[in-house]
Amino acid sequence: MSARDAWITGIGLVTSLGEGAEAHWAALSAGTAPRVDEAAFAPFPVHPAPALDLDRQIPKKGDQRQMEPWQRAGTYAAGLALDSAGARGLVSDMHMIVAAGGGERDIALDEAVAAEIARLPPEQAGPVLNERLQTGLRPTLFLAQLSNLLAGNISIVHGVTGSSRTFMGEESAAADAVRIACARLAEGRGEVFLVGGAFLGARWDILLLYGAGGGLLRGPFAPVSARTGMVLGCVNAFLVIEAAEHARARGAAPLARIAAVATDASRRAAPGAIRASLEGLWQGMAAAAPAGPLAVISGASGAAPATAEERGFLSALAPAALRTPASLWGHGMEAAFPANIALGALALSKRALFAPCDPADSGSGAPAAVLVTGVGHWRGEALALLLPAEEER
Amino acid sequence: MSRPRVAVTGIGIVSPLGFGVAANWAALTAGKSGIRRISRFPVDHLRTTIAGCVDLPEDRPGAPLSSAERVERMAVLAAEEALAAAGLGAPGAFPGPLFLGMPPVETEWPQRLELARAANGGASYREITLAALSRPDIHDRFCFGGIGERLAARFGTRGAPISLTTACATGASAIQLGVEAIQRGEARAALAIGADGSVQPEAVIRFSLLSALSTRNDAPEKAARPFEKSRDGFVMSEGAAALVLEDEGAARARGAEVLGFVLGCGERADSFHRTRSNPDGSAIIGAMRNAIADAGLTPADIDYVNAHGTGTPENDKMEALGMRAVFGERPPPISSNKSMIGHTLSAAGAIEAAFSLLTLRHQLLPPTINHEEPDPTIPLDVVPNVARPARVRHVLSNSFGFGGQNVCLVLGEAA
Structure with a gap:
């Protein structure tokens, strides 16, 4: 510790x-x-x-x-x-x-102004835009x-x-x-x-x-x-x-420990680049994972090709359990990764795993560790490895 | 734990005063103003019709670049200059991460109107969104990660590029993140950029509605008056600066010329108000003290302060209060680059850090221009109107942002 x-x-x-x-x-x-x-x-x-x-x-x-x-x-x-x-x-x-x-x-203002000026020649549209925004935008x-x-x-x-x-x-x-x-x-x-x-x-x-x-x-x-x-x-x-x-x-009880977190950004110029990026991140932290069952909380969103490549990475990893929260609450963009870390921390603190979120989710039971994946819909790959806070080391 | 000193081995600057370090420093120390009447778009009905404007070759009459494109273009120009000076790594293979301070960007009026025309005049969001289904360029241009991605690809920086905003402190935060990455040993070099290109109609109006902007439209070059009695707001501006940051040992080992050091970074957030500092000044005082302490210095070691100095009545009063609190009865000289370049917003912290490094290199304090009548409530030596030679070993550069985000840097001379 x-x-x-x-x-x-x-x-x-x-x-x-x-x-x-x-x-x-x-x-x-x-x-x-x-x-x-x-x-x-x-x-x-x-x-x-x-x-x-x-x-x-x-x-x-x-x-x-x-x-x-x-x-x-x-x-x-x-x-x-x-x-x-x-x-x-x-x-x-x-x-x-x-x-x-x-x-x-301000959606209503945007729509009203666009309707008014979209067809105007630019030399007329500019001044009208200024006037509408100057009077229409709340300070x-x-x-x-x-x-x-x-x-x-x-x-x-x-x-x-x-x-x-x-x-x-x-x-x-x-x-x-x-x-x-x-x-x-x-x-x-x-x-x-x-x-x-x-x-x-x-x-x-x-x-x-x-x-x-x-x-x-x-x-x-x-x-x-x-x-x-x-x-x-x-x-x-x-x-x-x-x-x-x-x-x-201060006597605060931990929910989990973040044992490793790593990020990268592949240019995604060729098929397989996202998967290779995730594999590289995993290689940097795999040694910190314990022998017991690994649950994956996936950041897959449905975006192509990010989701398919993440699934390819996971199929080779073969975790004991997989959960895909975006099937339940949708893709959370900037909040997706911390939300999935939150679920992983809860699973470790409660020594249990919640129900599948997606028909393709698998496995059950208390995880020994949680791997959170983050796969940007356009760019960005990330992994976080969570462990019980107070495990023997 | 001893942390490596972080050297600066490359500097690049774009501002309304010109392209490149040499042109900017010459104009800045000559006391030249870069503020003028906006000509890029119609200014009818605007309360403020002046700004600091960088004209880019890609701007076409009636069709200026979007803010996102301006940020990217100016960031590229600044980074190219800094990288050429540093001579670090092969072209397109920079051996460290990218930290990009930039404003939030979004789809702008030209794109919305273009989509509405593509939707046969249908101006609802549903219609323009359906018209955009075949426009990945709009996503890639205006998503927040887009500019950083393209810069990372162009310059070959390592790892995930980090884009960030701390309002008017953004550029300083980008430098701070680069310094920290080197001090932690994550990298031996980092590319830190601050860039802004927000001079477009809606952004001007939004700042204007906050009553933050000077309305001295009939004398643009006189409008930015930091610390002066008749100041009436800041002048929006744009630009970019880039610094190549390097572990000092690594820089020396490869025989690089060290241009200066980032010796300390300090930050402190304010919980008082969305646009105003706590009247007790605690957050800005805390940020200044934290930066000086982080550099291992005391206030007496600071020879000159590069002010945040926006020219709003409120900021300058609070900055003066902070100066007296940190430095006591005899504060060092302080001057505001914004009197000449205006407020470059997300770029300001980086541009002003770059000017601070040039101040150290040339041992010359840039002036605060337009200083005609002192404000009796601001008892500071603001280096009025004319540049002044001085012995300068350490500079404190202040950046205070809307939303209470305050960052200060201590820069040191190369020796």
């Missing part, structure tokens, strides 16, 4: 399935069905956001008003993580790395939509002020956030970190970005193993990652 081991001591989860680690564990263990909305954003099925009682985590109405739904959901999930870790008293020196996507747009909307203001709001609402960094870059952003938090923890640059991401896919501005080029599933919902294309979810996940000696000194 090393004093600088990276323990997960808190989890905050908000998805279409609800909120909180325990509620998610219960739902996933009971084999819950996905919540899917096929109509609101047809032809794109999405997993809707849950109703949240915002007052529970964002007590000031003024703060709530200064955020759009994406910032609120992330700030809410971050608060759940702090509560779960019993870490409210640690926030002034807590370091934060947030994986953020794009902020929301506070900018900040309510800005990517780094999720972290800003977590500082304001929850008081996390040790440091604040926001990574951008879809799935990779979160994997590198976890990797760098663990590296800083190991070298003693900080005792406790708040790391995570937020993602609301049921928004037209997001669907435009990820639908461009045809990356999203169209038509009826299908789970990851039966689809080509992503179904976007509502996934918000934060982890409190803490030095073992720091957690032990």
